[in-house]
Amino acid sequence: MKNDDIKLFQDGKRIDGRTNDELRPIKIEVGILHRADGSCYLEWGGNKIMVAVYGPREAVPRHTQNQLRAIVNARYNMAAFSVEDRKRPGPDRRSREISKVTSEALEKILLLEKFPRAAIDVNIEVLNAEAGTRCAGLTAAGVALADAGIPMKDIPVACAAGKIEGQLVLDLGKEEDNYGDADLPVALSPRTGEILLLQMDGHLTIDEFDKALDMAIKGCQKVSELQKKAIIEKYIAELEVE
Amino acid sequence: MTITPSIKRDYLSKLAAQGKRADNRKFDEYRSIEIEIGYVPKAEGSARVKIGNTQVVAGIKMGVGEPYPDTPNEGVMSTAAEMIPMASPDFEAGPPRENAIELARVVDRGIRESQVIEVKKLCIEPGEKIWIVFIDIHILDYDGNLFDAASLASLAALYNTTVPAEHFEIGENFPLPMKDPPISCTSVKFNNAIVTDPSLDEEEVAEARLTVATDENGDIRAMQKGLNGSFTVDEIKKVIKASIDNGKKIREELYKIVGK
Numbered sequence: 420m421k422n423d424d425i426k427l428f429q430d431g432k433r434i435d436g437r438t439n440d441e442l443r444p445i446k447i448e449v450g451i452l453h454r455a456d457g458s459c460y461l462e463w464g465g466n467k468i469m470v471a472v473y474g475p476r477e478a479v480p481r482h483t484q485n486q487l488r489a490i491v492n493a494r495y496n497m498a499a500f501s502v503e504d505r506k507r508p509g510p511d512r513r514s515r516e517i518s519k520v521t522s523e524a525l526e527k528i529l530l531l532e533k534f535p536r537a538a539i540d541v542n543i544e545v546l547n548a549e550a551g552t553r554c555a556g557l558t559a560a561g562v563a564l565a566d567a568g569i570p571m572k573d574i575p576v577a578c579a580a581g582k583i584e585g586q587l588v589l590d591l592g593k594e595e596d597n598y599g600d601a602d603l604p605v606a607l608s609p610r611t612g613e614i615l616l617l618q619m620d621g622h623l624t625i626d627e628f629d630k631a632l633d634m635a636i637k638g639c640q641k642v643s644e645l646q647k648k649a650i651i652e653k654y655i656a657e658l659e660v661e
Numbered sequence: 662m663t664i665t666p667s668i669k670r671d672y673l674s675k676l677a678a679q680g681k682r683a684d685n686r687k688f689d690e691y692r693s694i695e696i697e698i699g700y701v702p703k704a705e706g707s708a709r710v711k712i713g714n715t716q717v718v719a720g721i722k723m724g725v726g727e728p729y730p731d732t733p734n735e736g737v738m739s740t741a742a743e744m745i746p747m748a749s750p751d752f753e754a755g756p757p758r759e760n761a762i763e764l765a766r767v768v769d770r771g772i773r774e775s776q777v778i779e780v781k782k783l784c785i786e787p788g789e790k791i792w793i794v795f796i797d798i799h800i801l802d803y804d805g806n807l808f809d810a811a812s813l814a815s816l817a818a819l820y821n822t823t824v825p826a827e828h829f830e831i832g833e834n835f836p837l838p839m840k841d842p843p844i845s846c847t848s849v850k851f852n853n854a855i856v857t858d859p860s861l862d863e864e865e866v867a868e869a870r871l872t873v874a875t876d877e878n879g880d881i882r883a884m885q886k887g888l889n890g891s892f893t894v895d896e897i898k899k900v901i902k903a904s905i906d907n908g909k910k911i912r913e914e915l916y917k918i919v920g921k
Contacts, residue, residue, distance in 0.1 A: 454749050465702065500701055509756060546720075
């Protein structure tokens with residue numbers, strides 16, 4: 420997807436004025452929904468994402484139950500109005516894939532063996548999409564799971580790195596995603612450093628991959644601090660009210 | 662009736678006999694309303710509406726298409742509602758069920774039949790090309806009274822809409838041509854009590870539901886009765902009065918936000 424008309428760098432800065440290792444602005448709110456057991460609202464650049472967690476509760480239909488542990492149903496869904504051209508409602512191949520890799524990433528980190536036959540439902544709704552929704556969705560899911568009080572080893576977090584016009588950058592924006600050379604979304608267990616999700620498209624040399632991965636992990640760690648801050652703020656505010 | 666609703670029913674009925682509601686509202690009192698427009702920048706128009714804890718987002722996308730043969734110079738609208746599993750432990754993923762379809766159709770009818778969108782101004786080439794208005798309603802948090810929340814969010818989103826003519830290379834962008842809106846107000850009946858703007862618990866024990874949309878003159882523009890209970894004529898008049906009174910307040914709130 421090369422486009423020679425579009426310059427992704429100007430005066431050494433990226434198209435939105437960021438430096439190479441700078442994240443877009445991130446805002447996290449915890450517990451914004453009344454019905455859900457845990458919830459999170461996340462703004463990440465132009466992305467607006469809501470996550471609701473339900474469970475652990477009995478998995479239905481029964482044949483989906485696992486006798487030894489809970490199952491995780493992450494469901495990534497884009498609102499019809501969240502993108503430039505209206506998207507038909509309902510899951511498509513892309514959102515099914517993202518739901519699957521997100522579920523798998525979360526399975527690794529949740530203490531599922533505590534809840535045999537149960538399901539943990541993680542509903543990720545993309546209300547406004549602008550590059551990097553799967554990372555933003557997983558990051559918000561981590562916060563919502565913590566808000567739901569579901570036992571887990573760590574709060575999962577995700578962030579992408581990539582390559583544009585031959586340079587490695589953190590957290591691709593819209594144009595960078597469309598006209599860049601590579602995109603590398605990574606989800607991390609920040610405490611242990613384990614990689615929970617890894618995808619790549621584009622073209623990276625081995626050396627570039629090493630650097631990009633390192634960059635993405637550093638990005639994850641920054642976002643992780645924001646997650647923890649948001650959760651602590653909510654519960655401190657609740658304590659003060661009491 | 663399963664056990665939990667029957668306990669709720671007893672509790673709410675006892676309160677109602679003392680003239681009370683579980684959240685201390687008067688019978689004809691609406692919950693607080695919050696309207697935020699331009700919530701989704703990617704949409705041509707959007708709004709988030711909260712009625713109490715109920716939360717709904719509506720987004721408008723515009724497309725270009727062919728008119729129906731019987732209305733060659735009128736734009737077309739289409740409404741869809743998604744009761745996504747985020748909003749309630751009882752909502753399931755998958756294609757829209759009965760409830761979501763009824764909701765979308767009632768909202769659609771309220772907007773279509775009241776001609777609040779001036780569809781004649783949405784013709785590009787008579788018989789060839791017209792604008793299509795897609796209204797998509799996302800239920801985020803379900804605590805009762807989706808009909809009113811979805812209608813109000815759709816209206817606010819429509820007022821917020823800019824027709825993206827430049828994007829389609831047909832002249833300059835312009836605001837979606839709109840007339841005065843009808844405002845929907847829903848009441849339910851249980852055990853001979855009639856309450857306006859039902860909470861989820863009240864909705865769960867309701868025997869009958871009536872939605873009345875009224876316009877600026879206090880005239881009725883649409884109605885929908887739901888559920889298997891019945892109303893007396895006096896009860897219907899009472900519901901209409903509550904709808905006109907509350908409609909007036911909600912309209913003021915809406916106008917304040919959309920700057921009309």
